Amino acid sequence: MSHVLSDEAVANAMEEIKNNLSSRRPDDDNILSHIHKVSTPPKQSLFQDIKHNFNETFFSDDPFGKFKNQTGSRRFVLGLQTVFPIFEWGRYYNLKSFKGDLIAGLTIASLCIPQDIAYANLANLEPHYGLYTSFVAPLVYAFMGSSRDIAIGPVAVVSLLLGTLLTDEIPNFKSHEYLRLVFTATFFAGITQMALGLLRLGFLIDFLSHAAIVGFMGGAAITIALQQLKGLLGIKQFTKKTDIISVMRSVFSAAHHSWNWETIVIGVAFLAFLLATKYIAKKKKNLFWVAAISPMICVIVSTFCVYITRADKKGVAIVKHIRNGVNPSSVNEIYFSGKYLSAGIRIGVISGMVALTEAVAIGRTFAAMKDYSIDGNREMVALGTMNVIGSMTSCYVATGSFSRSAVNYMAGCKTAVSNIVMSIVLLLTLLVITPLFKYTPNAVLASIIITAVMSLIDIKAAILLWKVDKFDFLACMGAFFGVIFQSVEIGLLIAVAISFAKILLQVTRPRTAVLGKLPGTTVYRNILQYPKASQIPGMLIIRVDSAIYFSNSNYIKDRILKWLVDEEIQRTSSEFPSIQYLVVEMSPVTDIDTSGIHAFEDLLKSLEKRDIQLLLANPGPIVIEKLHASMLSGLIGEDKIFLTVGDAVATFGPKGADL
Template sequence: MSQVFSDGVVARVTEEINSNPSSRRHAENILPHRHKVASPPRQTLFQEFKHSFNETFFSDDPFGKFKNKKGSRRFILGLESIFPIFEWGRGYNLKSFKGDLIAGLTIASLCIPQDIAYAKLANLEPQYALYTSFVAPLVYAFMGSSRDIAIGPVAVVSLLLGTLLTDEIPNFKSHEYLRLAFTATFFAGITQMALGVLRLGFLIDFLSHAAIVGFMAGAAVTIALQQLKGFLGVKDFTKKTDIISVMRSVFSAAHHGWNWETILIGASFLAFLLTTKYIAKKKKNLFWVAAISPMICVIVSTFCVYITRADKKGVAIVKHIKKGANPISVSEIYFSGNYLTAGIRIGLISGMVALTEAVAIGRTFAAMKDYSLDGNREMVALGTMNVIGSFTSCYVATGSFSRSAVNYMAGCKTAVSNIVMSIVLLLTLLVITPLFKYTPNAVLASIIIAAVMSLIDFPAVILLWKVDKFDFLACIGAFFGVIFQSVEIGLLIAVAISFAKILLQVTRPRTVVLGKLPGTTVYRNVLQYPKATQIPGMLIVRVDSAIYFSNSNYIKDRILKWLTDEEAQRTASEFASIQYLVVEMSPVTDIDTSGIHALEDLLKSLKKKDVQLLLTNPGPIVIEKLHASELSRLIGEDKIFLTVGDAVATFGPKGVDS
């Protein structure tokens, strides 16, 4: 709301105010400021709830495309929303297929040896990882919205699943262990689907980037240490994952448990894998060298072991891999009984970790190619693929960063690359699996070690230290929790530190003192801008947070402390005492009843000090609540301003420009 006066009226009233300071408190009646803080239209309780609900769960307006559409068109749009392949498939052509074919064949050559290795992390037979890389990518290709993500078992989830399952059933060779793995996979899928259907995907954002960096690095170290069993040929190896237990197990077997042939095989092929990774990193067009190197390692090492019969000299080999496509496993899932609760718990944890990794990977590559990724649709797709996977002898699958990077570099165009990879895996299961019998475990250990090294992001850790020490603490806490305790403890620490950071920021928000930049009407933090000068007789404070029950008393006390400290400094410097406290509220997005009471208490404390309270630029929600609580009447409608400049112009000393 604005009112406009002629220049003569403005000049006359200004002269009166300057000549008679006592009339300044009546300035609002004589010369209202040109723009008053307006209140938004009143909304009913239902309207407020509807708006908040839509902003939380449907901010992307998923149903907007169905408006004003006929029944048949709505059906097609609904089908495309569930199966995006029907949407982008209409424009699919031979050129796109060539890119997807090359990418699919490339990631298949990478995933086969990785799958055989990752199955050992989950304490499962190798064929179950191959089953997973056949079914899961096929389902995702029809339902997922990412063009670049490559689906399959991954190291972190495999280790997490294996650790949690072994805690429940130590004998991982038992049939109950396998059934619990399928049960956990089923409930991991249900968890992911539920988050997508209920549009609760924002929950995974509570796990901060810093915590994920630390967790992934710790998991990489733990996974690499676990491979010392196969790399050194140790037979009696601990089932624990913490670094102390692993190293104790390794050194206790040093005198009689290490096999030099195994070490030679592992070290040779690890050096080869690291060399190819270095070449691919230096020359991007040679990415395929690193992509096919695991398969080359498997082929060469298998041939060498077969012709030398090194397995007779103590070199551990994969042995038999079951041939054939996925058997149905619906009847193997625990829907009741003693292991049901454990299956739900393990599924919930592994499902959330898998979801976090997949969404992070999908968003990364979507940003690189500049297309949008529907997070909730991704969750439904990932959940559906894991539920179907649990019915077809698969364990938890998600997006693999290493394979997705290769998929991207190989020139994939759509999710058809996942279909190509899936077909290659099917042919492998039907024909090739017997050829992996003599593959040495040392090579699989080398493949895993080379793969997980990319999970340790040193530049990200250094950046965390430079930018935010609390983020660095969260990263280090998660890292040490994983390597010194277990993967699930590290994950718990990561979540706990992430929530602690949120609580600290919410309960202890910043409040800063503002000053006027010389020659401008701009008011900024005096610590950030030392040349900013404070206004005589006024203290200007900005609150950088919403005011809730969790921080309202702290904000009130912090403002009063600023007032006390500033008053002491100004008295010592013989400056004018503070008569007005200006609270700049533009960052205050909301306020609750506790915040209202805190402002009332602040107003009472200021009256005892003979200081007047002025508010500037409260947002629409805040001003509405100030009016509803009648706090605006207690403060005074003439003491709520649009800008700090308006407040200073009305109540500040003569000569200060507004």
Template sequence: MTLKLLYDEVIERVTEEIRSGHSSRRHDRALPHIHKVGTPPKQNVLKEIKETAMETFFADKPLSHFKGQPASRKLVLGLQAVFPILQWGRGYDLGKFKGDLVAGLTIASLCIPQDIAYAKLANLKPQYGLYSSFVAPLIYAFMGSSRDIAIGPVAVVSLLLGTMLTDQISDFESHDYLRLAFTATFFAGITQMALGFLRLGFLIDFLSHAAIVGFMAGAAITIALQQLKGLLGIKNFTKKSDIISVMRSVWTNVHHGWNWQTIVIGLAFLAFLLTAKYLAKKSKKMFWLSALAPLASVIVSTFFVYITRADKEGVAIVTHIEKGVNPISAGDIFFSGKYLGPGIQIGVIAGLIALTEAVAIGRTFAAMKDYSVDGNREMVAMGTMNLIGSLTSCYVSTGSFSRSAVNYMAGCQTAVSNIVMSIVVLLTLVFITPLFKYTPNAVLASIIIVAVIGLIDIDAVVLLWKIDKFDFLACMGAFFGVIFKNVEIGLLIAVVISFAKILLQVTRPRTVALGKLPGTKVYRNIYQYPSATQIPGMLIIRVDSAIYFSNSNYIKDRILRWLQDEDESRKESSFPTIEYLIVEMSPVTDIDTSGIHAFEDLYKSLQKRGVQLILSNPGPIVTEKLYASKLMDMIGEDKIFLSVGDAVATYGSKADQV
């Protein structure tokens, strides 16, 4: 009996040694593949907060070139930062001026008729459009960083202002209406300057490209439909902007409100402008034809109405444009009273829309010429020009896409083209405005219709449908909101859908199951790569998002659902049940306390199922927070790996056979 006990003890020890040796050899075999996850050094909390703030608001390090410079040089650099013209102006020469002169004269010929027409969109007298193309471009030329953008009133902002101002003061002939327009312009400038100085320009990026495409297209159709008043010669026209009200107003006036002489003039010049636009688009060398066509239309139609006295037959004309330079309007701004609140509200909305359009245009042409545009500097420049503009009888101005395109095609070299345009507008205000008295409104309507057609980007809408259905929904929501209600509702829908997309992506991030590609050590999404095979006894899940309070519970529940579904499917196959759950965390850029708690709950749920939790490739921020919490103690450092391959090599008993 004693010998048998001794024999059993020896056999048990030998068996244990064999098992131990096998395990040791297995781990030795895996050791060359195992790399410990690096733990970032602990940082000072205040230093970390400072670095985060610097990266958020001062990623471009705007003050770096001031370091080590003498006081006199710092003054020069400071002035150049505020007025970029002092920097690039030193290398300005006659060759560049020739290009800017031609471009400036060309865009001036386009902007003069457009300014008169756009002022009508804002329900302002024609001279206020010209005022806005005199002061604003001058200021931008000294402060802006774009070489190609052309400044002035634009159709969308003019319509937005006209609609929102009329909601507050229905009588747009009253002086209070004009004062409210200046007040809105003042606060639009304040908003834009504040965004630039506080370096909060990233806020305008919350308006997604899809939402802007839909908003612009809807605004273009709304603007074009409203021009039927001038094109058809209708006198009693609705003040509403939605498509139903506009079409009802058009058809109720069909028997007595339409004027056939006006229709003939309007359609004739509309056909001419469209033909010129088509020829310019077909051949880039003919760009000047599209640029000069509006001014030519105004001159010819004005002369025709004057010699035929068509205005006596019911053809509506401009009648009068105030002569002279901008009068001071600082005393007309509402700084108190019942219109202060609406003025701020309208100004903020108009300022943001104007800024979004300008920044988009500036970046587009900067990319074409391979130079950079400073977004925050642009905001300060736009804000300054609108603030000063509000004090000199201007309304909200921004970058115009049609004029900027002509400016670019005409060979502009610098912002001096804006100065040339401004001087031409000044000469027009001083000497030529009386000649526009007989300009028919039908021609101005035709000019606006042709100008806004370019805002409808059908190719972009088709691309949105192909790439992202949610983006397409945002686009259509903004579009239908504008045409069936008004521009404010369309803008609100655009913002809401854009935020909804962000929230959906944050709160419902993707999680995917990974498998091993045959003949490699690479692990990829099993749905994207059907040949990727899953590891027996293991489930590998990748989380494609940072883990925050907003999505932590969803991620935990989704991982458990993955586990349950995989368990059920593997029961029906020869695969062994899942013993290890590997969470691949390389896309997880950050995790908060809610995320830590969610993983603690996940660990406890897995323990009840007899499944071990393993983490793979956590980033430095995530690793630091894992060590700072109890989660690391719960999981164990031996369950944290640099890669999925390391984890499989360590715990996957059949990994070598896969």
């Protein structure tokens, strides 16, 4: 064997084993004096156990701790600050912070206006609904959100998802029923987000892995970009499907009769300009504002050119009329009954979860960059409230936008006041400026969307996934190809399915490792990771790297027995002493259930038939408590449960093996 003691040590060990291998040496004070017994934690009542587990699951951050030992008035103030964080940080707000927020708010407003008009088109809505959303939603979030950097509004992925799911229910997106279903889906998206926050179930969104999100976002970006070929090429008749095959077939079938060269010139020219400004901003960080204001410049210049040349009469599609004025009420438009209620709930839950995942990811990213923390559950309540109010004020689903948040961060925002500034600019736009967008060509809006979604394709992240974890890369590619070859919802379903499959695989097939002793130490490590680690004559030490539940208990038992058989064959062929003791290192085992207990009972019976004794090392408090409760500790033997592997080796191994 490669992981064994030297020949001289083996000879000495074999001699010792012949003399006293199976008997304990209680008289050897030098060896046993340092050995401690594994202690059992104090017994908790059923109520205490349930309370502890409940608090750890839902209130591990102790959100109510600050209310303890406070007066009634102080509790009211703290409660108000909890619901509206602006009352907490607003006390320290100053002119210097406002200057940063003012510049950032104006900058992201110049970016969001053309984006809102374009994203509304993705959701098959009139342009003013995108502007409505960027007026109300950021205003609500500024009072309730805990992120300083996130910029709120419609986003491409959620807009496309809504447009796709809603047209499956109501193909005629110009009908009033379609608009009502939009508000219904937005309402239930907000309810879903609020419920997750209030019930402190935010951990559910963590089941959608980072790898799945990378693939989903990349696929959605390509799908969105391909959808914009309709506006970029001036195609009149275009497929309603989103998969790449249907889109490209529609593009090439229209090549001979529907492409408009004036539209192509406008679209390609401004697309090149947007890409150039984005490249400049990437190379020189201090010129980030160039890329931020370039969409508005494109809109202004292209609108002016189309107006003076009347290119719209030559086949160039334009936005036409955008309704001005503030948001009308849409409370009575929401379906609370009827045949579209179930569709509204389903679409709302899906879009709400996707929007929530994107917002939380963006918020955490920028919070880490500025070294502050955000409350995930508070964020969910804020986003949910924002969308519920939005559904009643003619808005559709809003969330955090990565491109706007990046610009907001680079522009030097200090607090959520930048969202308030942006909202005020959108209000002025709705009241005064919207008629000026009448001649804005759709090709420019398509160029703006294509440029915006390019940042969602993260090739570096995909390469890193390949290097680090092939299963993560598979999840990424599954979500990616699911989106581009089927649909956004199928890609999302594949992403969730693969994420759950990974969790199930890790739970049902945990790792086990054979341990050896590092030379000159009392440390035991995986012999595959540390080739110089040598095994102990007459003993096999195995570490289980997972909690032991019904889903994996039989696998762990079978895996241990397989290790045992393989090691016995190798030791026999190398004339190494046969195995007399099996040591299971249990420090990674955080919990064990009744199936795990039964698996250990079966393991014990199998070992008895082989005349091998079972030793346990370092079981945790929950595990040792359950071992005692099930009487398994008595079957194994109280004197065969040790604090460390070293203690087990010192007691039952060859003399001097752990010195």
